[in-house]
Structures are given as structure tokens and as C-alpha cells.
Amino acid sequence: MSYDVVIIGAGMSGLAAGIRLAYYEKKVCILEKHSRPGGMNSFYNLQGRQFDVGLHAITNYVKKGTKNTPLSKLLKQLKLKYEDFALCEQKSSLISFPDVSLCFTNNFQTFEQEISDKFPSQKDNFYDLCKHISQFNELNLNSTPVSAREVVSSFISDPLLVEMLFCPLSYYGSAKEDDMDFDQFVIMFKSIFMEGFARPETGVRQIINVLLKKYKACGGELRLKTGVKHINSRNGKVKSITLTNGNVLETKKILSSAGYVETMRLTGEKIQPDNDRIGKLSFVETIYVLDREPTELGIDKAIIFYNDSKKFLYRKPDNMVDLSSGVICCPNNFYFDNSLPEGMIRTTHIANFDLWDNPSSNDYRAQKIFWQKKSLKKICGVVPDFTSSMVFTDMFTPKTIKRFTGRLNGAVYGSPRKIKNGKTPVENLFICGTDQGFMGIIGAMLSGISMANLHAMN
Ligand SMILES: Cc1cc2nc3c(=O)[nH]c(=O)nc-3n(C[C@H](O)[C@H](O)[C@H](O)COP(=O)(O)OP(=O)(O)OC[C@H]3O[C@@H](n4cnc5c(N)ncnc54)[C@H](O)[C@@H]3O)c2cc1C
Structure with a gap:
């Protein structure tokens, strides 16, 4: 043939x-x-x-x-x-750090307003950064990689705001530890903040x-x-x-x-x-099926990116899972014509492929249960406790990602x-x-x- x-x-x-x-x-x-x-x-x-x-x-x-x-x-x-x-828009999302959070929707002005309210000294700097991003050609196939942290920090002088911008963009599209190429940063910034999130029902x-x-x-x-x-x-x-x-x-x-x-x-x-050339960043993902809509429990955001300190670490962790940051997604919190059949919450944390790949199969199962419990406790400190509404859970690890995709190290972003x-x-x-x-x-x-x-x- x-x-x-x-x-x-x-x-x-x-x-x-x-x-x-x-x-x-x-x-x-x-x-x-x-x-x-x-x-x-x-x-x-x-x-x-x-x-x-x-x-x-x-x-x-x-x-x-x-x-x-x-x-x-x-x-x-x-x-x-x-x-x-059949895309339906998100309701709203959140970047949550200690003492400060930034809400954003598919209307970029919401995010600009949040930044000017929470970081008044950075309002003009953020405006200048956005102007630079809007004019940047991120699709140039011959560009030389430039550190996004260097470029962003040359505009934004408050390190906390820099960390808060990097958290969602790294989680949703960075293959590099603790930095991104600036063109990738621009792609992600435009796709998440300037454009937005949606889901098919x-x-x-x-x-x-x-x-x-x-x-x-x-x-x-x-x-x-x-x-x-x-x-x-x-x-x-x-x-x-x-x-x-x-x-x-x-x-x-x-x-x-x-x-x-x-x-x-x-x-x-x-x-x-x-x-x-081999990527190192992988994740654990847990799915919780709930007996009610997350909004009934006070969880009204589509996606929450949390970090529990002022510095966001995006790197292969020393432990099997790094709970210091994560993503909490509620697929119900989008503007659908009909409600989804059940409530659902999905959570993501950065994880260490080598440690997940090593344990014997019994140990692997025990580790899954252990880390799922720890993750649940952490997540229920970020959003209202939904434990009593859980009817089903499933978890997958870097090892699962490798098995099903062939990606070395289960590296989602390659x-x-x-x-x-x-x-x-x-x-x-x-x-x-x-x-x-x-x-x-x-x-x-x-x-x-x-x-x-x-x-x-x-
Ligand atoms: C847990 C998780 C959550 C994600 N969430 C989102 C999200 O919410 N939004 C979003 O935009 N993106 C998300 N992504 C990222 C998104 O899924 C990927 O960026 C995108 O799907 C990558 O597509 P791809 O075609 O490049 O690669 P892949 O999807 O990896 O496709 C490669 C295919 O090649 C096949 N293959 C490999 N080797 C061989 C071989 N030797 N012979 C035959 N076939 C082979 C694999 O089986 C696979 O099907 C997520 C990814 C993961 C893992």
C-alpha cells in the first residue's frame, strides 16, 4: 500500500x-x-x-x-x-494566591479592571505589557527563544503579579520548568486572557x-x-x-x-x-463526580488556578505530587443550554513521573489513594468542602499518560x-x-x- x-x-x-x-x-x-x-x-x-x-x-x-x-x-x-x-462560554475563572485573587472572564476588561483594583501601581505597566503582546508576532516559525520571565519582568515591577500571570499560562501550556519562551507566553496570554474559555456541552x-x-x-x-x-x-x-x-x-x-x-x-x-529534548513536566488529574451542581456548594468558577505562597514553582517536584499549586475545574460552570447530568470537579497538580513509574503495582495503587486523599484535603481548603457530595472518583497519573500517549516521562506539553x-x-x-x-x-x-x-x- x-x-x-x-x-x-x-x-x-x-x-x-x-x-x-x-x-x-x-x-x-x-x-x-x-x-x-x-x-x-x-x-x-x-x-x-x-x-x-x-x-x-x-x-x-x-x-x-x-x-x-x-x-x-x-x-x-x-x-x-x-x-x-458547539462551544459554550465559561462563567468566570480565578487566579488565587494568598491574600489576593484575580477574576477573569471572556471579556478582557474584567481582567484589566481586576489588575487595576488589586495592583493599582501596576495598571500602566500592565497596559504597556498588553500593548507589547498585542503587537507581537508569536507565530513566527523562525523566532529565537527569549525568556518570558525576563520580558514580563521588564514591564511588571511587582513580582507577585508576575507569578500570578505565569500560574495559569504555565499550567495550560508550558513545557519549560519555571519559565516559558516569550512567544509561547504570548500565545497562552492571548488564548486565555484576551480570548477565553469555552466547552461543548x-x-x-x-x-x-x-x-x-x-x-x-x-x-x-x-x-x-x-x-x-x-x-x-x-x-x-x-x-x-x-x-x-x-x-x-x-x-x-x-x-x-x-x-x-x-x-x-x-x-x-x-x-x-x-x-x-525530553520533557519533564507531568501531572496527576483527579475527577470527582458529585451528587449536585458545584454552585449549590458555593463553587461557582469554571477554573481556579491556585498557589499557596507568593512564589509559583513550576517544575518537576521532589515528591510524587506537588500540592502547593493546582488547577480546579468545574465543567458545570459554563453557559450550557441544559445542565450537565451530574456535578463534576477535576483537579490537576504537577507530578514526578520517575517516582510514579517506580513503585510496584500494589504500591502504585496505595500511592494513588494516598495522594488523592492529600489532594482532596488541599483542594477543600481552596474551595468549599465537597467531600460529602462525592459519588465517584477516578485518578490518573504520569504513568497513565505515558501508557496511553507514548509521551516519554508522561510529559503532557512534550x-x-x-x-x-x-x-x-x-x-x-x-x-x-x-x-x-x-x-x-x-x-x-x-x-x-x-x-x-x-x-x-x-
Ligand atoms: C490531562 C490533560 C488535560 C488537558 N486539558 C486540556 C484542556 O483542558 N484544554 C486544552 O486545550 N488542552 C488540554 N490538554 C492538552 C491537549 O490535550 C494537547 O495539547 C493536545 O491534545 C495535543 O495533541 P497532539 O495531536 O499534539 O498530540 P497527542 O494528543 O499526544 O496525539 C498523538 C497521538 O499519537 C499516537 N501515537 C504515538 N505514538 C504512536 C505510534 N508509534 N504509532 C501510532 N500512533 C502513535 C498517540 O496514541 C496519540 O493518539 C490536556 C492534556 C492532558 C494530558
Whole structure:
């Protein structure tokens, strides 16, 4: 079997790239080792309930008709209608630090007002930072990385405000410990503060179903439960792919969303485990199903980013989990037409992959229970105690992320060194998705689109 393009991975970037290529009549096949599409943002069923693997919120929300934004460009490129993703806006979110919190909504003026109320001395500095961000071209594929902490601190002189800005942006899109590249900071700042959060009422299934339907309608082929075992190259050029079932596919080009190091290892390149291209940041995520709406318990925010001291640490922790900061998401607190069937709270903390990967399987289960209890206690100090309303919980760890996505170290945001132009040392092998540099659901789709446009159209 021979293809124009084979795409490794049916996550958000792979599906979006596939639509572009199939629409322009390329013979394209997406290979996905799992039984379901969606990648890191897939879905599952447990005890009669439907869960999203990861979805807290879709970033980059803008109202219908807003032009020249990531969401509108993405819909145009994928020939989708605004209504297809059925996005419903958040109510409001919060950055909560000791003694000060900042509320934000999808109206940026709310955030500006909060900053001028809580940090009056920084009002003009924040205005100047926003002006710099608005004029910055974060999509330049040839930019040199610059420390976001250095740039932001050159505008904002109150270190607490700097930490408060970094907390949500790091949690939702930084592969770097304790800093970000400034272009990534700008992407995240615009997508979270200047644009905003939304969710489809039915969760990530809505997005995946729309992408799948479009891809198939354009004539694309998807093979699930089909892992890539080896990328066969000769003289720096891919010739074929060997699948885990032993079959061999020929292809002119490959777009891989499996991660840079993960992909290069498929070519046979030896990359040591301590290589600085391998990401270190992973997370534990706990889902609590409640017998009532979180608002009935006094929890009315869509997303809360908390930190329990004035300094925000975003790095691989020495313990299995770092409870000093976290994200608390309430999927119910979006403006849906109908209420969700049950109340739900999702929590995220930074976690240490190596420590989760080590314990024996019994110990692993005991550690999950231990850390879930500790996390619950901590979270119930940030929001009103919801323990007596819990009817079901599920938790996953860095080990689960590695098992289901193949990401080394369970590193959700992949490598700290991004490959903006998608090129690899192999002439016709390209990277898209997380390790190309655009992250999150919207970012990954845009990455798939731009890498398909740049490398695989002719
Ligand atoms: C817990 C969690 C919560 C998140 N929450 C949000 C959120 O609320 N909002 C948001 O915008 N983003 C969120 N994200 C991030 C978002 O999910 C990712 O940035 C995005 O989905 C990445 O898409 P991708 O296509 O780059 O990679 P992936 O989703 O990792 O897709 C890569 C695919 O390649 C497949 N693959 C790998 N190796 C092979 C192989 N050898 N052969 C065949 N297939 C292979 C994998 O199985 C996978 O399906 C979250 C992520 C996690 C883990």
C-alpha cells in the first residue's frame, strides 16, 4: 500500500492535518495505536459514565464573526462552521494566591479592571505589557527563544503579579520548568486572557466527532489499533513504515504527532533518556463526580488556578505530587443550554513521573489513594468542602499518560525545545502537534494545519 502522506497519531494535530490533506485530494492515512482517536484529549467510559480524558476547557474562544483569531482561522482552514464545535462560554475563572485573587472572564476588561483594583501601581505597566503582546508576532516559525520571565519582568515591577500571570499560562501550556519562551507566553496570554474559555456541552466527543466526520467525508483513511513500529529510511529519506502488526506501508512523506524524540527513536536514532529534548513536566488529574451542581456548594468558577505562597514553582517536584499549586475545574460552570447530568470537579497538580513509574503495582495503587486523599484535603481548603457530595472518583497519573500517549516521562506539553518549522534530520519526515510548538486543543489543530500546509501539500 502506498500513500502521499502518512500521519502518525489521531490526536488533535493529526486529525486536523489529515483533513487539510484529504481535502486537497492527497492519499492520506492516519495511523493510531489506540482504539480511539483524540490522543491526549480522548474520552472513556467507566461504570456507565462518560468521561473526557483531559478536557478542562477549550482556549481561544471568540464570539461568532470575530475575524483573524486562531479559532476563526482554524474553522476556515478545516471548512467547518462556527456552530460545529458547539462551544459554550465559561462563567468566570480565578487566579488565587494568598491574600489576593484575580477574576477573569471572556471579556478582557474584567481582567484589566481586576489588575487595576488589586495592583493599582501596576495598571500602566500592565497596559504597556498588553500593548507589547498585542503587537507581537508569536507565530513566527523562525523566532529565537527569549525568556518570558525576563520580558514580563521588564514591564511588571511587582513580582507577585508576575507569578500570578505565569500560574495559569504555565499550567495550560508550558513545557519549560519555571519559565516559558516569550512567544509561547504570548500565545497562552492571548488564548486565555484576551480570548477565553469555552466547552461543548457533550465535552471533547463533540470536537472529535466533527473532525472525524470531516476527515472521512474528504476521503481520508484512519487505521485505529495500528501502531508504528519503525520508520524505515535510507540516505536521510523515509522509504516506508513498518507497523506493529508487521505490515509495511510505503509513503512519500510522514507527519508525526508522536513527539520529536519519540519519532526519532522510531527511525532507529539512539537518544539517551537524559537528553534535554525530553520533557519533564507531568501531572496527576483527579475527577470527582458529585451528587449536585458545584454552585449549590458555593463553587461557582469554571477554573481556579491556585498557589499557596507568593512564589509559583513550576517544575518537576521532589515528591510524587506537588500540592502547593493546582488547577480546579468545574465543567458545570459554563453557559450550557441544559445542565450537565451530574456535578463534576477535576483537579490537576504537577507530578514526578520517575517516582510514579517506580513503585510496584500494589504500591502504585496505595500511592494513588494516598495522594488523592492529600489532594482532596488541599483542594477543600481552596474551595468549599465537597467531600460529602462525592459519588465517584477516578485518578490518573504520569504513568497513565505515558501508557496511553507514548509521551516519554508522561510529559503532557512534550519537549521544552520546540521545532517550530517541523523539520527533522530526515528529509521527508516532519513533526506536528505538541513538539512543533502549538499546544492545547486549538494549538495542536493549528499546528497540524500549518505543518500540512507547509510540508505536505506538494
Ligand atoms: C490531562 C490533560 C488535560 C488537558 N486539558 C486540556 C484542556 O483542558 N484544554 C486544552 O486545550 N488542552 C488540554 N490538554 C492538552 C491537549 O490535550 C494537547 O495539547 C493536545 O491534545 C495535543 O495533541 P497532539 O495531536 O499534539 O498530540 P497527542 O494528543 O499526544 O496525539 C498523538 C497521538 O499519537 C499516537 N501515537 C504515538 N505514538 C504512536 C505510534 N508509534 N504509532 C501510532 N500512533 C502513535 C498517540 O496514541 C496519540 O493518539 C490536556 C492534556 C492532558 C494530558
